[in-house]
Amino acid sequence: MTRKNVDLTGQKFGRLTAKYPTDQRKQGKIVWYCECECGGHAYVSTSYLTNGDTRSCGCLKVEQDISNIREGYEKERVDNVVMSLFKGQEPRKDSGTGFRGVSKYYTRKSKELRYRAWITVAGKRYYKSGFLTPEDAYFKGRLELEKKYLPKENENETEK
Ligand SMILES: [Zn+2]
Numbered sequence: 001m002t003r004k005n006v007d008l009t010g011q012k013f014g015r016l017t018a019k020y021p022t023d024q025r026k027q028g029k030i031v032w033y034c035e036c037e038c039g040g041h042a043y044v045s046t047s048y049l050t051n052g053d054t055r056s057c058g059c060l061k062v063e064q065d066i067s068n069i070r071e072g073y074e075k076e077r078v079d080n081v082v083m084s085l086f087k088g089q090e091p092r093k094d095s096g097t098g099f100r101g102v103s104k105y106y107t108r109k110s111k112e113l114r115y116r117a118w119i120t121v122a123g124k125r126y127y128k129s130g131f132l133t134p135e136d137a138y139f140k141g142r143l144e145l146e147k148k149y150l151p152k153e154n155e156n157e158t159e160k
Contacts, residue, residue, distance in 0.1 A: 016049065020032070030045065
């Protein structure tokens with residue numbers, strides 16, 4: 001009995017400080033009136049205090065819950081960003097023609113496969129469409145576009 005009901009007065013357990021024993025008993029253990037760092041208070045039995053089960057008036061759990069929720073949101077947000085980035089890259093995969101700046105498309109009416117050269121210069125995109133092969137689109141389209149829109153630096157590219 002004496003071992004069970006140690007004097008915890010003034011001892012700290014997490015955020016709680018045991019202030020005085022009450023007349024209440026829980027499973028034979030003294031229930032202590034505890035003050036919490038947050039200004040709240042709690043009635044906690046000796047065993048819950050000493051085994052570390054209860055470390056606040058409840059505010060700790062609330063904060064933990066809030067931060068769990070926040071983490072959940074943040075994780076979800078990151079996932080969304082990742083998802084949308086991934087989505088944004090999908091067309092690039094589809095347009096793989098083996099030639100830089102060449103993508104395939106289908107003509108609107110007859111649904112024929114065509115190739116289109118494009119180039120992005122200073123945020124603007126220029127197109128040359130209607131090629132029957134990706135080679136044509138590259139050599140007659142893309143290189144033309146490069147010649148036209150890119151600042152000239154290396155002349156030793158492919159022949160005209
Ligand atoms: Zn508290």
